[in-house]
Amino acid sequence: MSDPTRAPELTARAAALDAADPLAAVRDRFVLDDATVYLDGNSLGALPAEVLPRLADVVTREWGELRIRSWEESGWWTAPERIGDRIAPLVGAAPGQVVVGDSTSVNVFKALVAAVRMAPPGRTEILVDAATFPTDGYIAAAAARLTGHTVRPVPAAEVGAAAGPATAAALVNHVDYRTGRLHDMGGTTAALHAAGALAVWDLCHSAGALPVALDADGVDLAVGCTYKYLNGGPGSPAYLYVRRELQPRFDSPLPGWNSHADPFGMAPGYQPAEGAVRGRVGTPEILSLLALEAALDVWDGVTTEDVRAKSLALTDFFLDCTAALLPAGRAEFVTPAPHAERGSQVSLRCAGAAEVMRELTARGVVGDFRPPDILRFGFTPLYTRYADALRAARILADVTEGTA
Amino acid sequence: MSDPTRAPELTARAAALDAADPLAAVRDRFVLDDATVYLDGNSLGALPAEVLPRLADVVTREWGELRIRSWEESGWWTAPERIGDRIAPLVGAAPGQVVVGDSTSVNVFKALVAAVRMAPPGRTEILVDAATFPTDGYIAAAAARLTGHTVRPVPAAEVGAAAGPATAAALVNHVDYRTGRLHDMGGTTAALHAAGALAVWDLCHSAGALPVALDADGVDLAVGCTYKYLNGGPGSPAYLYVRRELQPRFDSPLPGWNSHADPFGMAPGYQPAEGAVRGRVGTPEILSLLALEAALDVWDGVTTEDVRAKSLALTDFFLDCTAALLPAGRAEFVTPAPHAERGSQVSLRCAGAAEVMRELTARGVVGDFRPPDILRFGFTPLYTRYADALRAARILADVTEGTA
The missing domain is CATH 3.40.640.10 (Type I PLP-dependent aspartate aminotransferase-like (Major domain))
Known part of the structure; x- marks a missing residue:
C-alpha cells in the first residue's frame, strides 16, 4: 500500500490545491504559526484574531x-x-x-x-x-x-x-x-x-x-x-x-x-x-x-457549502497521503470513505496510539488520542491547508515507521 | 430629622474615617474613576486591575x-x-x-x-x-x-x-x-x-x-x-x-x-x-x-473581618449622612439598623424610586432600583470610601428635594 515514490506528486498536488482554495485567505483571520500543524480544531478551535x-x-x-x-x-x-x-x-x-x-x-x-x-x-x-x-x-x-x-x-x-x-x-x-x-x-x-x-x-x-x-x-x-x-x-x-x-x-x-x-x-x-x-x-x-x-x-462571507467542499477535499487528500506514505498495515481507517458518511475528521486505529500521538505532538503535529486506540485528526477548513495535511501524513508515516 | 448644619461635621468625619481606613489602599487594586460614586458592587463588582x-x-x-x-x-x-x-x-x-x-x-x-x-x-x-x-x-x-x-x-x-x-x-x-x-x-x-x-x-x-x-x-x-x-x-x-x-x-x-x-x-x-x-x-x-x-x-492580605468592620462603619456613616441631609419623610430605611441583621447594602423606600435612581445615575451616583419602590446602595468595602458615602447622600438629598 505504501508508495513513497508518490511523494513528489503529493507535494505538487498540495501546492495546486492550496493555490486554488477559495478559503485560503480565511486562514489570515486566525492567529497561527507555521511551526505546528494544528489538527485538533475539532477539540479546541484556533484563536481568531478579532478576539x-x-x-x-x-x-x-x-x-x-x-x-x-x-x-x-x-x-x-x-x-x-x-x-x-x-x-x-x-x-x-x-x-x-x-x-x-x-x-x-x-x-x-x-x-x-x-x-x-x-x-x-x-x-x-x-x-x-x-x-x-x-x-x-x-x-x-x-x-x-x-x-x-x-x-x-x-x-x-x-x-x-x-x-x-x-x-x-x-x-x-x-x-x-x-x-x-x-x-x-x-x-x-x-x-x-x-x-x-x-x-x-x-x-x-x-x-x-x-x-x-x-x-x-x-x-x-x-x-x-x-x-x-x-x-x-x-x-x-x-x-x-x-x-x-x-x-x-x-x-x-x-x-x-x-x-x-x-x-x-x-x-x-x-x-x-x-x-x-x-x-x-x-x-x-x-x-x-x-x-x-x-x-x-x-x-463573514464564508458559506458552509464552501467549508464542506474543502473539508471533503482535505480529508480525501489526507487519506490519499497516508495511504501512499504509511507503512502497510500500520493503521486502519475508522472514518468512513463515502462522503455522505464522513464528518470533518479522520480517525485511524493503530497500535500504541497514545504513544504515537505524544510523538506526533512533539514533532509539531497536533491531533488527539481517544481510548482505546484511536488517533483523531480534525480538519478545520477555515485554516487548514493541503500542505498541512501532507506534512501531517509524512510525520505520521515517520512516527509509525519508528514504532514498527 | 434633616439637619443641614451638620454638613461640615460630616465632611470632617468622612476625611478622618478615610484617613484611618486600614483597607484604603485596596482601592488601588481596582480600575476606578473619581467622577462616579459606584454603589452597585452588589450587582456587578468593579474591575480589578489584574484582570x-x-x-x-x-x-x-x-x-x-x-x-x-x-x-x-x-x-x-x-x-x-x-x-x-x-x-x-x-x-x-x-x-x-x-x-x-x-x-x-x-x-x-x-x-x-x-x-x-x-x-x-x-x-x-x-x-x-x-x-x-x-x-x-x-x-x-x-x-x-x-x-x-x-x-x-x-x-x-x-x-x-x-x-x-x-x-x-x-x-x-x-x-x-x-x-x-x-x-x-x-x-x-x-x-x-x-x-x-x-x-x-x-x-x-x-x-x-x-x-x-x-x-x-x-x-x-x-x-x-x-x-x-x-x-x-x-x-x-x-x-x-x-x-x-x-x-x-x-x-x-x-x-x-x-x-x-x-x-x-x-x-x-x-x-x-x-x-x-x-x-x-x-x-x-x-x-x-x-x-x-x-x-x-x-x-491578598485582606480578611473578611476587616471587610465587615468597614462595611458596618460605611453603612452606619451613610445612614447618618442621609438622616442628616435628606428632607424629612422623603425616604424610609428598609435595611435593619442592628449590625447583626445588616448586610453590606442600604435600601431605602421612597416615592418615585425608579425616577430618583435615574437622576442619581445621571449625577454620578450609581446604585440600583428594585421594584416596586426600593433604592439599593451597595457598599463594597474594598473600594468604597467614606467620602463616597457622603457624596452619595448629598446628591440623594438634592434629588429627593427636587422630587418633593
Whole structure:
C-alpha cells in the first residue's frame, strides 16, 4: 500500500490545491504559526484574531467604565439570543430559534427533559446513540431518572428504525466524536416523527464543519458546543435550538430568571418568556460569550457549502497521503470513505496510539488520542491547508515507521 | 430629622474615617474613576486591575499558542476546584469543598436536588425563603416538580421554626437582595438539622462583604455568585459548596463528564469523582473563569473581618449622612439598623424610586432600583470610601428635594 515514490506528486498536488482554495485567505483571520500543524480544531478551535481586541474593549470600557450600565447599553443582556442568531445560519436555522449559554451537558439536560414533556402521553423510553460522547449518555440517564423514563442505547444509524410507540425522544450525535461518521439527520428525524417521538441532535462535531439543516430536516431540539469548529475559545458557551413551532410548549427544567417574561419585575412566580429566550437560565458568562461573538466574525462571507467542499477535499487528500506514505498495515481507517458518511475528521486505529500521538505532538503535529486506540485528526477548513495535511501524513508515516 | 448644619461635621468625619481606613489602599487594586460614586458592587463588582493583563495572556499564549495543550499545561482542567479553594476562605470553608462553574441558578438546582436525595426518606417538602431572589424560587419549584416534592415559602427568619418532619431541605438567602437584611445562618441551620432537614444557603449577597462560616455553622450545601462582592466580572461563574461529610452521598442531577472519576476514559457508564469535583458538569467557560481567578488577587492580605468592620462603619456613616441631609419623610430605611441583621447594602423606600435612581445615575451616583419602590446602595468595602458615602447622600438629598 505504501508508495513513497508518490511523494513528489503529493507535494505538487498540495501546492495546486492550496493555490486554488477559495478559503485560503480565511486562514489570515486566525492567529497561527507555521511551526505546528494544528489538527485538533475539532477539540479546541484556533484563536481568531478579532478576539483579543474585542475582549480588551469589553473588559476596559464595558466592564471597567460603564459597569452595570453595560447590561443595557453594551447589549450584554440580549447577547445570548443575538449570538444565537449569528450561529443560526451555520446550523440551517431561521432567526429566533437558537440561544447561547451554559455548557453542552446542561443544554442536553434542558433539551431532553423538555422533549419528553412534549412527547405524547404514556411514552416511557429515551433512545440514545449507543456510541455517544459520554456526557450525553450520562445526562440522558439523569434526565430519564428525574422524569421516570428509561434509556435505551441504540447504534445511531438504527435509531430511526428502533423508535416505536414507547419512544418519547431520541438523542443522536450528528457526527460521531470517535470515528468521524456522519449520521443521517433528515432520515432519522423523519423516522422518529413517524413513530411519534421527538428528535434531539447533538451538533458538537458537525456545526461549523459542514452544512446542518435543522429547519429543513424538521429537527425538534438541538445542542452544540462552540469551541470546536466555531472557534469560540476554551469552554465557550454552548447553544440550544428549539424549533419555532415547539417554543410555546418548551417547558424548561431549569427555568432561571433569565428566561422569565419580565426578568426585572422580580415576581415570585415564574412566567416564561416567548421564543428561544425561554432556553436561558441564569446570568450568562459575558466574557466568554462576547469572545465567541468576536470569533464568529471569521464566518463573514464564508458559506458552509464552501467549508464542506474543502473539508471533503482535505480529508480525501489526507487519506490519499497516508495511504501512499504509511507503512502497510500500520493503521486502519475508522472514518468512513463515502462522503455522505464522513464528518470533518479522520480517525485511524493503530497500535500504541497514545504513544504515537505524544510523538506526533512533539514533532509539531497536533491531533488527539481517544481510548482505546484511536488517533483523531480534525480538519478545520477555515485554516487548514493541503500542505498541512501532507506534512501531517509524512510525520505520521515517520512516527509509525519508528514504532514498527 | 434633616439637619443641614451638620454638613461640615460630616465632611470632617468622612476625611478622618478615610484617613484611618486600614483597607484604603485596596482601592488601588481596582480600575476606578473619581467622577462616579459606584454603589452597585452588589450587582456587578468593579474591575480589578489584574484582570486584563491575565486575560490577555490566557488568550494570546494559553489559547493562541498552546491551544489544546493548555487544558493540562496551563491548568485549565483543574481551574474549577483550584479557584473554589481560593473562594473557600472567604466563605469559611476548609479546602476541597467549593467548586466553581455554571450559573447560580444551575447550582441551586444541583444543590436542591442533591439535598432532597440525601434527606431522610418520606420527606415531602422544600422550604424556600419567601422573599428569595426570584430565580431561587423558580428553580426550587422546578427541582420540587422533578423530584416529587412541594415548595412551601416561609419568611427567612422563620424557616428554622417552620421545619418539621415533612421537610427535606430549605433554601435560604444569607442576605436578602432587596432589603439587605442578614439572616442567622448558624441558628437556622441548627434548627433545620434538629428537624432532620438539610440546609442550603444562597450567599450571593453576603460572600465577600462579611464573614461567612459555612463549616462552623454546619451548612450542608451552599451556592453563590462571584460577580458581586467578589468582582469576578459580568456573569462570572458561580460556585457550589458541598460539605465534606456529604460529598460521598452527593448525587448530582447534572452528572456531566467533568464530574466523572475518569473523564478522559470516555466510559459509557457514569462513575462520580470524589470530592467537590463531583459538583462539576460540562466544560467550564475558561475565559470567564480565569478572569475571576485574577480578580480574586484583590483579596491578598485582606480578611473578611476587616471587610465587615468597614462595611458596618460605611453603612452606619451613610445612614447618618442621609438622616442628616435628606428632607424629612422623603425616604424610609428598609435595611435593619442592628449590625447583626445588616448586610453590606442600604435600601431605602421612597416615592418615585425608579425616577430618583435615574437622576442619581445621571449625577454620578450609581446604585440600583428594585421594584416596586426600593433604592439599593451597595457598599463594597474594598473600594468604597467614606467620602463616597457622603457624596452619595448629598446628591440623594438634592434629588429627593427636587422630587418633593
